[in-house]
Amino acid sequence: MRTTRLAAAVAVLALTATACSTKAGPADATVGTDGVRTGPGVTGSTITLAALTDLTGPYASLGKSIVNAQQLWADQTNAAGGICGRKVRIVVKDHGYDVQKAVAAFTELQPDTAVLTQVVGSPVVAAIRQELNDRHLLALPMAWPSTMLGQPYIQVVGSTYDVDMITGVDYLTRTAGLVPGDRIGHVYFEGEYGENALAGSKYAAAQGKLTLVEQRIKPTDQDLTAQVSALRQAGVKAVLISAGPKQTAALVGAAAGQGLAVPVLSSAPGFAPQLLDTAVGPALERQLAVVSAIPPVSAELPAMRVLVQEYQAKYPGAPVDSGVASGWSAIQVAAEALTAACAAKDLTREGIAAAHHRTAALNILGVPMAFSDLAEAPTRQAYILRPAKGATGGLAVAEPAHRAPAAAGYAYPKG
The missing domain is CATH 3.40.50.2300 (Response regulator)
Known part of the structure; x- marks a missing residue:
């Protein structure tokens, strides 16, 4: 009899917890006047993204191009009205390919970040991997090891x-x-x-x-x-x-x-x-x-020609290298996730990640990619x-x- 009552009590608690979770969602979520649930990095007027990059270390030249390409997207997006009625801003921190500096920068950035649009370096991603999962913060690494697959909040963009x-x-x-x-x-x-x-x-x-x-x-x-x-x-x-x-x-x-x-x-x-x-x-x-997996910036692809032209217009004299294409590709993944999360009226971190993993097909600079299978890279083509x-x-x-x-x-x- 006691066992039966205990089982019934556990079942009631489970149902209650499920109901509360469905209704209230994450503890740090709020609902804006537009009916959109928001979490860290999202206010009624702004979506804050962040970049952990290398501007002074061995990948400095690529890091600068990645940052510039993503800022180009942010400026164009804001000029067109933003996402979900909110302006987008990207906060950039340079770690110089030093893992300790990167961890310190991440600790500073993460409380007010909706998505990490770039993390340069496999060692850096490895150092913050657990925190990304614990904080439910979607990150797009500028690193492509297949050991990052299967992580719900880490998304490789390209082949491994x-x-x-x-x-x-x-x-x-x-x-x-x-x-x-x-x-x-x-x-x-x-x-x-x-x-x-x-x-x-x-x-x-x-x-x-x-x-x-x-x-x-x-x-x-x-x-x-x-x-x-x-x-x-x-x-x-x-x-x-x-x-x-x-x-x-x-x-x-x-x-x-x-x-x-x-x-x-x-x-x-x-x-x-x-x-x-x-x-x-x-x-x-x-x-x-x-x-x-990402085409070169010299590729005769319509989307690439437009990107290079707009990049050179915004950053005259700056090198146009593979970092431009890589940075642009990653920010397109973030943009798709944010747009889909807005449509679902859920701009919490969990809502953004869920929207991202519903992306079954996305063409990025002429490369078809899919993100619905956590255990698989978005492409095996190169x-x-x-x-x-x-x-x-x-x-x-x-x-x-x-x-x-x-x-x-x-x-x-x-x-």
Whole structure:
């Protein structure tokens, strides 16, 4: 009898809690005069977004372009009346790729933020991951490891590092004539970025019966002579690199110096157009390819041509690089989520995230993406790009966006 009464009491409490939750929602939610429920970062007149970026560290040039592109969107949106009758503002904090600084900046920003429209760096995302989930704060990282998939409040925009390496190995196999038994090298940063890329290259090498020669480096390493020497002695026919622009330049420069005239393929974060103005520029144009889910700013796509034209008009003289396209792509995801959340009259953090995950199809700069499956990246397609000094942004399309055959059956590693 006592057990029956206890079970009944628990059931009543559960029903009461559910009813209260449905009616009242989050404790910090309020309802505006327009009937829209609002949460942190949203008032009756303003939606506050935030950016944790790198303006002074190794990705400073890209960080500045990302910030500029997102501010361009905010200015255009406000000129058109804002979102949900509210003006949009973006608060920017520079962490210089220092995780401690980034965590401190996040602590300062998060109480008054509706969405994090950019978080530069996998280590930074890893450091605040739990807080993002605990605070129900949607974040759009400028990082693409598949270990971030499955997180309800972290959204990768594009393909992931591991799938990009599968695409890259497919490209090198076709263009460099790789055959079973050949060796390929992979130089990669220690940590989530490089190790996630390595998961993809290992899978692709196994599929193609290739031997992978690994060379792990630190983000502080800038002389890759020893690594290139090891790869040359191993007799590699091609090299993958998942690192920063300085390391890509160091690798290609050392390879040229040692006579290792093999193709090199980089993840998108490993290239910056400024490299083409250095002594290693000609070697980069000869040997390097770049894999990216986001089209280059030189792409002959109507949406991209408009973006570049408007960006150059607002920021005359500023470099137009891949950061422009990446920043614009991420802010389009945020804009879609905010617009859908407004239509549902729920601009709480939970409402924004829920609206985002209802986005089954979104075309971003000509790339179709879907966000309704938490466990899947929005796309497994990627472009192959080639450095070209005469192209806007320093990259031109070598192959259009496509999904490599081996990428279709690839299972992401557990995060």
